[in-house]
Amino acid sequence: MTESDIGVQKALRGVAVSPGIVIGKARLVDRSKVKIYYQYLIGDDQLNREVERLEEAIRTTEDQLNTIKNGMPEQLKGHAFILDSHLMIIKDSMLYDATIHRILKEKINAEWALKKSLEEIRSAFIQVDDEYISNRVNDVENVVERVLRNLSGDGQESLSHINERVIIVAHELSPGDTSELNTTKVMGFITDVGGRTSHAAIIAQALQIPVVVGLESATQLVGEGDLLIVDGNSGEVVINPDDDVIIEYQEKHLRHEKYKSSIARISHLPAVSLDGHPIVVKANMEFLEEVTAARDHGSEGIGLYRTEFLYLKSKELPTEEELFQDYREVAEIIAPEPVTLRTLDLGADKFASGYEIDRETNPALGLRAIRFCLKEPAIFKRQLRAILRASQYGSVQLMFPMISGLQELLDAKEMMRQVKDELDSENIEFDRNIKVGIMIEVPSAVIMAETLAKHVDFFSIGTNDLIQYALAIDRVNEHLAYMYQPFHPALIQMIRQVVNAAKDAGISVSVCGEMAGDPFCVCILLSLGIKELSMNARAIPIIKKIIRSISIKEARADFEEVLRLSTAKEVRQHVSNRMKTLVPELAEKGYLEGWDYV
Amino acid sequence: MIRMELCKKIRIMNDLGLHARAAARIVELDRQYKSQLFLKKDDREADGSSILSILTLSCPKGTEIEARIVGEDSEVFMEKLSQLLGQRFEETR
Numbered sequence: 001m002t003e004s005d006i007g008v009q010k011a012l013r014g015v016a017v018s019p020g021i022v023i024g025k026a027r028l029v030d031r032s033k034v035k036i037y038y039q040y041l042i043g044d045d046q047l048n049r050e051v052e053r054l055e056e057a058i059r060t061t062e063d064q065l066n067t068i069k070n071g072m073p074e075q076l077k078g079h080a081f082i083l084d085s086h087l088m089i090i091k092d093s094m095l096y097d098a099t100i101h102r103i104l105k106e107k108i109n110a111e112w113a114l115k116k117s118l119e120e121i122r123s124a125f126i127q128v129d130d131e132y133i134s135n136r137v138n139d140v141e142n143v144v145e146r147v148l149r150n151l152s153g154d155g156q157e158s159l160s161h162i163n164e165r166v167i168i169v170a171h172e173l174s175p176g177d178t179s180e181l182n183t184t185k186v187m188g189f190i191t192d193v194g195g196r197t198s199h200a201a202i203i204a205q206a207l208q209i210p211v212v213v214g215l216e217s218a219t220q221l222v223g224e225g226d227l228l229i230v231d232g233n234s235g236e237v238v239i240n241p242d243d244d245v246i247i248e249y250q251e252k253h254l255r256h257e258k259y260k261s262s263i264a265r266i267s268h269l270p271a272v273s274l275d276g277h278p279i280v281v282k283a284n285m286e287f288l289e290e291v292t293a294a295r296d297h298g299s300e301g302i303g304l305y306r307t308e309f310l311y312l313k314s315k316e317l318p319t320e321e322e323l324f325q326d327y328r329e330v331a332e333i334i335a336p337e338p339v340t341l342r343t344l345d346l347g348a349d350k351f352a353s354g355y356e357i358d359r360e361t362n363p364a365l366g367l368r369a370i371r372f373c374l375k376e377p378a379i380f381k382r383q384l385r386a387i388l389r390a391s392q393y394g395s396v397q398l399m400f401p402m403i404s405g406l407q408e409l410l411d412a413k414e415m416m417r418q419v420k421d422e423l424d425s426e427n428i429e430f431d432r433n434i435k436v437g438i439m440i441e442v443p444s445a446v447i448m449a450e451t452l453a454k455h456v457d458f459f460s461i462g463t464n465d466l467i468q469y470a471l472a473i474d475r476v477n478e479h480l481a482y483m484y485q486p487f488h489p490a491l492i493q494m495i496r497q498v499v500n501a502a503k504d505a506g507i508s509v510s511v512c513g514e515m516a517g518d519p520f521c522v523c524i525l526l527s528l529g530i531k532e533l534s535m536n537a538r539a540i541p542i543i544k545k546i547i548r549s550i551s552i553k554e555a556r557a558d559f560e561e562v563l564r565l566s567t568a569k570e571v572r573q574h575v576s577n578r579m580k581t582l583v584p585e586l587a588e589k590g591y592l593e594g595w596d597y598v
Numbered sequence: 599m600i601r602m603e604l605c606k607k608i609r610i611m612n613d614l615g616l617h618a619r620a621a622a623r624i625v626e627l628d629r630q631y632k633s634q635l636f637l638k639k640d641d642r643e644a645d646g647s648s649i650l651s652i653l654t655l656s657c658p659k660g661t662e663i664e665a666r667i668v669g670e671d672s673e674v675f676m677e678k679l680s681q682l683l684g685q686r687f688e689e690t691r
Contacts, residue, residue, distance in 0.1 A: 085622055085649070094650040124654040133653050136618055140650065 009240050012215050014190065015481045016235035019538070020210035021253040022187040023246060026226040026239075027166035028219065029173075039112040042103070050103050054110040057150040058090055064146065065090075082139070089143050094121055111151055118144045131361075167230055169222045188230045190218050190237055212237050214481045260541065267298035267541035274551040279526065281544055282337075282534040284512060288326055291333045294537045298544065301337035301395075303534020304460065304512040305330060307383070308346055317379065323386035331394030338395035340460065340534075341387050342439065343412075344380070345369045345401040364468065364475070369402035374411050384419040391431035399437040399460055404444045406451055413455070439512075441465035446494045453505035460534070461498055463513025467491060485568040486515045487575065492524060492562070499529045510534055520575055522546050523582065527559035549583045602633075604672045606665050608683050615658035621649045627678055633669025635679070 042050050069083040089095060095117055102113035118140065125137040168189035186209060194213035204211035210232030222228065222239055229238040229249045233256070238245055271279045282303030283294035294302060310318040310326060330339050347368020360366035373380035387398050400412045413436065423430055440446060441462035453459065463486060464475065470491055473480045485491070495511070502509035510532035515521040517535030519542055525533065526547070535543060558578055565571045610616060616624075628635050628646045635646025637655060643666075644655040657663060667675050 081619065085618055088622055088625060088649050092650045093645055093648045121650055121654075124650070128654055128656040130615065130656055130658060132614075132617060133656060136653055139618075 009238065009242050009245065010221060012218060012221065012237045012239070014212040014215035014218075014235050014237065015194070016211075016232050017194075017213050018188075018204035018209060018211040019232045020188070020208075021229070021231050021233065021249055021256065022167060022210050023227070023229050023241075023249060023253075024165055024167045024187045026169050026222045026224065026228045028222065028224050029168055029170040039115075040109050042107050042109055044107070047104055047107065050110055051100050053151065054099060054103065054114070054147075057110070057147050058096065060150045061090060061143070061146045062087060064150075086139060086143050089140055090147070094124075095140065095144070111148060114144055114147060114151075167228050169218055169228075171219050188232065190215055190222075190228070190230055192216055192218050263541040263545045264297070267544050269298070269544070270300075271544040271547040273526070273547055274549065275553050277526075277531070277552045279547050280510075280532040281540055281547070282340075282510075282532065283537040283540060284534050285330075285537070288329060290537065291330050295334065297537040297540040299337075299537060299540055302330065302334055302339040303510055303532065305339055305341045307341055307344060311344065311346055317382075320382045320386050320389075323383060324389045327386055327390035327396070328393045331390050331396050335394035338397055340397040340399055340437070342399050342401050343370070343383055343387070344373055347372045364465075370400050370408055370412060371402065374408065374415075377415060380412075380415060381419050381422075384416055385423065388416075388419060388423055388430040388434065389428060391434045392429050396431060397435040397437065397458070399439055399458070401439045401462070402442060402465070403438040403440075403452065404442040405448055406455070409438060409452060409455055437507075439465075440498050441469065441513075443470050443494070446470075446498055449498045449501035450504065453501045453507055456507060458507050459498060459502050459509040461495060461509065461511045461513065463491070463495075463511060463515040466494065466513070470494060485572075486518065486521050487524075487568040487571040489563075489566055489568065489571060492528070492571070495525070495530075496528050503529065508532065517543060519543065519546055520572070520579060523550060523555050523575060523579060524559070524562065524571075526550065526552050527555035527562075546583055554582075602670065602672045603666065603668045604676045605667075606676060606680065608663055608665055608680065610657050610659055610661045610663065610683065613659055615661065616652055616655065618649070618653065621652040623682060624652060624679070625649050627675075627682060630678075631669070631671050631675040633667050633672040633675050635675065636666040636668075638664040638666060 065083050065087050069080055069087075072080060095114075098120070099110070099113045099117045102108060102116055103110060106113065106116075108116075121140050122137055125134050125140075128134040165185055165187055167187050169191075170189065171192045172194060173189065173191060188210040189204070190211065191213045192215055210230050212230055212232060212235050215237060218237065226240050227246075229236070229241050229245070231237070231249070231252075238249070241249070271281050273279065280300050281298070282301045283290075283297065283299035284304040284306070285291060285294055285302055286306045286309055291302065305327075307323075307327075310323060327341060345368065347363065347366060367375065373383075384398075387396065390396055398416075400409065403409050403412075416436070420430070435457040437456050437458035437460055438445070438452060439462045440449065440452075440459050441464075443466070445452060446466075449459070467473070467484060467486060467488070468475045471483060471485065471488060473483045475484065499509055509530065510516075511525055511530050512534040514535075515525065516533040517539030519539075522533070522543055523546070533543065562571055562574060565574060612620060614620065624635075624637075624646060625648070637644045637646055637652060637657075639655050639657060639661060642655060644651040646652065646665075646667075655663075665676065665679055667679070669675075
């Protein structure tokens with residue numbers, strides 16, 4: 001940033017991961033490596049003092065880590081292990097004792113000695129073949145960095161001490177950082193890296209603050225105290241906006257809020273298209289607490305209950321009883337509407353605790369979801385038992401994630417049969433007619449849809465993973481965020497194939513990915529013949545509103561044109577134009593531009 | 599003071615080997631006893647009170663290590679250590 005740039009308005013575009021608009025002051029959080037450290041020799045008479053200085057800095061660091069750990073919000077407790085291991089590392093003999101020894105023997109200052117110890121630890125880790133273990137050196141670096149900051153008197157830049165209403169600007173935010181965020185003070189945050197489904201994104205949604213990630217150079221372009229507008233709907237960030245722009249965004253923000261409340265008032269009513277087709281709109285959920293929000297937003301059941309949270313929450317695997325109680329509660333609250341429980345989708349990026357997998361080169365293609373469950377029958381059966389037991393307390397359906405072919409499905413169903421037999425022999429009641437479905441999210445399952453349809457009661461298309469696997473793009477790679485294209489013609493063809501296979505077999509099919517809750521995608525999904533959508537509860541009012549505003553017959557006719565388009569850009573352009581004519585009211589309210597993100 | 603030294607060969611059976619969590623469990627156990635624990639693989643010996651030392655010993659599943667415990671409560675310590683390793687750190691497999 002040059003002198004002449006200061007105060008000049010600049011607009012950036014990143015990936016919108018948590019909606020809402022905020023205007024506020026930037027607070028830069030420096031998470032880059034510590035600057036320069038002086039290295040000097042210590043006189044004999046000062047050696048003990050130098051050791052004390054180190055010990056003091058280490059005590060401070062321990063206090064900081066403990067404070068972070070104890071202050072973690074309940075939903076993040078699963079990450080506490082990272083902090084425990086940092087506390088262990090800080091007092092490790094290879095670091096602590098070795099550094100003190102160096103100060104005394106080599107007569108060097110604490111920073112220098114600490115750096116030398118780190119180097120030695122680093123070289124020991126480099127020799128380890130196992131990539132997972134050798135990567136743990138990052139934890140050591142992290143700890144050393146904290147101690148160095150405390151030694152230099154810089155203090156730790158703790159996010160928990162932010163007492164002004166600010167927008168955090170960081171290169172990236174670690175689990176430790178995000179769990180420290182004081183949400184009454186932090187209005188929003190923006191980062192250089194990260195994607196739609198990154199860790200920071202998930203936390204931000206849980207905290208309900210606007211967030212834009214993947215801005216690439218935000219930390220270089222934003223100055224401390226700069227005025228920022230963060231639009232978590234569109235992914236736009238404006239640095240030092242001029243008055244006109246501020247007013248424009250304030251109006252947009254107000255319009256957005258007003259419109260949201262106006263559509264929320266009627267969202268409990270069914271969604272029927274202009275030409276009389278009822279569409280079932282359900283909510284996705286992850287935490288038990290979300291079930292009431294789902295109901296309040298007018299959802300007609302839970303279309304996707306991600307069951308990973310209980311497994312991520314603590315170090316120990318959840319017991320059958322814990323799982324059962326959780327599932328039963330959801331089933332009871334949402335009854336008489338159904339809840340669809342997706343069996344464990346652990347592995348890959350979501351894995352945090354309870355069971356650790358070796359570091360995988362390609363976690364998204366690794367041992368996860370149904371593959372993991374089939375490899376770990378004990379874990380899988382425990383969950384199946386809990387689900388089946390809960391099934392008599394409401395309307396419960398079950399689906400398997402990441403099915404890639406028939407064999408996996410048959411193996412999973414066989415395990416389910418065994419569990420049913422066990423329950424029978426123990427005289428435990430369950431719903432004998434429980435519906436079993438699968439997620440369609442692997443391209444091979446799309447191709448095999450016709451065969452798979454003969455063995456299940458329903459399909460649920462998981463568009464997030466399907467886009468990732470079909471277009472071969474890593475969901476968390478910020479450089480590829482632009483390629484995450486729900487409008488890719490290949491994806492539309494795939495969904496069509498799945499819908500047709502389901503129709504031929506007479507089973508139901510729904511969409512439960514982000515696409516289902518995206519106002520621009522709804523029209524296409526409905527024209528493809530989708531009659532059930534499951535989405536983030538927040539999106540339900542707007543999606544219902546859109547469904548009520550379109551005629552499926554017309555959308556179908558229009559779809560013929562869509563099929564002739566061959567790039568995602570053309571499709572998006574076409575849909576965007578159509579939406580503005582089909583639902584003019586939405587365009588007028590300035591709502592749709594907020595979603596025009598692809 | 600009685601100084602006892604016990605040695606025992608142990609095979610690492612959990613799927614993940616001595617990864618971060620497992621190493622942490624060993625260190626936690628070590629803290630409960632006065633005796634000192636050393637884990638030896640080939641010709642290298644790790645300090646059982648140091649998570650970094652255990653990690654850098656690099657023990658994937660199937661590795662045979664020798665546990666050496668020196669000190670007055672070595673017997674009960676060895677018993678608990680064998681239990682911990684035998685339980686595969688309470689992992690499910």
